[in-house]
Amino acid sequence: MKMQLKAGVAALTLAAATSFAADIRIDGFPDYDSQLNLITPSLTQHNVEMLMNNHGDHHNKLKTNLATGSGAGDVVLIDVGFIGSFVNAGGFVDLTDFYKDIAGNYADYAVQAGKGNDGKQYAVPVDLGPGVMYFRRDYMEDMGFDLDEVMTDWDTYLAYGEELKKKDILLIGNASAIAVAYYRFNVGKGEGLYFDVDGNSLVTSDRFVRAFELAKAVRDGGMDGNISEWTEDWYAGFREGKFATQMSGAWLLGHLQNWMAPETSGNWGVSHLPDGTYGTWGGSYLAIPQQAKNVSAAWDLIEHMISAENQLAGFKNIAAFPAHTGTYSDASFDEPIEFLRGQKARALWADVAANINPVTPMNGDLIAESLVNVALDKVLNDGVDIEKALSDAEKQIKRRVR
Template sequence: MKMPIKASIAAITLAASASFSADIRIDGFPDYDSQIAEIAPTLPQHNIEMLKNNHGDHHNKLKTNLATGTGAGDVVLIDVGFIGSFVNAGGFVDLTDFYKSKAGNYASYAVEAGKGNDGNQYAVPVDLGPGVMYFRRDYMEDMGFDINDVMTSWDSYLAYGQKLKEKDILLIGNASAIASAYWRFNVAEGDGLYFDADGNSLVTSERFMRAFELAKAVRDGGMDGNISEWTEDWYAGFREGKFATQMSGAWLLGHLQNWMAPDTSGKWGVSNLPGGLYGTWGGSYLAIPKQAKNVSAAWDLIEHMISEENQLVGFKKIAAFPAHTGTYNDASFDEPIEFLRGQKARRLWAEIAENITPVAPMNGDLIAESLVNDALDKVLNDGVSIEKALKDAERQIKRRVR
């Protein structure tokens, strides 16, 4: 679940009994503290402490902890975007023997992403991020638009944005999300996001050219607010109805209803992305650093968090879509969601999750993602041509990734 939010480092002790000192610490990011608070009392044999940090700082700290061999918790939460590089860094306990009897109950593409280059399991999926489009209903059906027509294609989606502009409504907070969605959700079978199976860069391919073209059309057309995501201005945009749509993982619902824009309940809906694309936008993993003091107790916590029962707790509490596929038959999947004006959105998310094609994580993904995002920024904000920006990015990727 990718969700950088404002948060200072905070240790949250979630003890089942004050008479015991904490024997398991989980390091993570919001909104997992809400889920841990919910399930910790049901694991009475252990005292659980969560060290919470914002998304970016958490991963930076973990990178340092793994490199130095000290300072990490007994269990760590990892965003899917970091899996490829973190798992192969050699700092995690091999969980193959713990997990092998359970792996068949979890989304296969997510299980595979938690394996190292040696084929062993070093991280296990705790939630998935079915990619969806959140939309304001007051700017959609309440204004006479049909969501199915709008999402027919990327061209129809941009045409909707042009009509909204005539009404002084922004299509999206930042056009960069459109580019990111396109290059993430149009990956050819066997390719990674930024590299092919042989490790060759893909960032000058048609997929990235088209992604950049769509984002540039939105920016040049005045259809976005150039508002950086995960900032105060972005949060205000949700609360104040400044933009009509937002691409994200299903997990965004938890943030909208829990803290970002709770007063907008009933004004939102959710749909497939343009063209009915299936793909993943985020997702989280659990792993045990080799420096953990009690591997057995750490696995107890992981096993507790990935159980069918507690996967549903996380789903209902923070909209963390379960990695456990056995949950998809639960009656809650057919319940209306008040925040989404009664839409039974969980069934849509399950359909997306079951149709996602695996995208192999690569060691150089983090470097490539940073350079591609820098290239997009130059196109959108500095007037650099798409071709030049992508060629420059590829040249740097080849130099920095071996």
């Protein structure tokens, strides 16, 4: 799950010591410190310490810890974007026997993504990021547009952007989000994001070409602001109503209402993505490094964090959408959300989560993602031909991924 990042490291003891308690350290990134502060005092059989670092530094440190065989916590939090590379690089405890009796309680696509290429379970999902479209209601139904018609497919979505341009309203902050949504959410069965089942690159396939074409059409049509995400200009865009839509995970609601644009309450709604597309935009996993001193106690913490009760607590505390599908019948899913003009959006998020197909994680995902992002930047900002940009990216992927 994408979070607002906090600098520095915090280490806190969260449960009172007992003479029989095992010490457990969990390494992660904000805002999970807020969640852990709430739920771990109830894990009274262990002393739980947490080491929080910002998102990027946490994953860089973990990569080094796994490579050297020392320094990692007993439990580690892993962003979904890193799961394929980390799991298949080795260094984690096989959790298959711990998890097998309860795995059916969690979203299948997320469970599958936590498995290595050997089919064993090395990481378990703690939250999901159902991919949805946030839209400004004052630029949609209040202006006479029909949401269902706008979201019919990607062409009708872009046509909406052309109409908004006539009113000096941007469709989206940055066109790159459209490309990312398209190529992430239209993966073929049994494929990975960037590689097929045999490890061959897919980045020159029709899926990526179409994704880049959509983004380029928006950029060339002057329908985006070329505003980098997670910057002050982007936050201001939400507050000031500069753009009409934003693709994201369900978790964006927490950021919008809590700190990014609380004054825009009532102006937002959420919908499925164009063309009835289902996909995941974020999510987090828990794993136990092989260097952990007490695997049994580490699993106790994981099992505690992924329980239905604590999944719901995370949903309410930090807008972390539950991986535990048994929570979706909770009464809170039918509650109207004031910030979204009374929309019962949690039920929509649950529908997305229930219809996402598994995407096979691959060891080279991080490298491929970086090179595809570079290629997209060249297309949108430097005018490089789409097929050339993708072909160049594929050549580099083949050289760097073995």
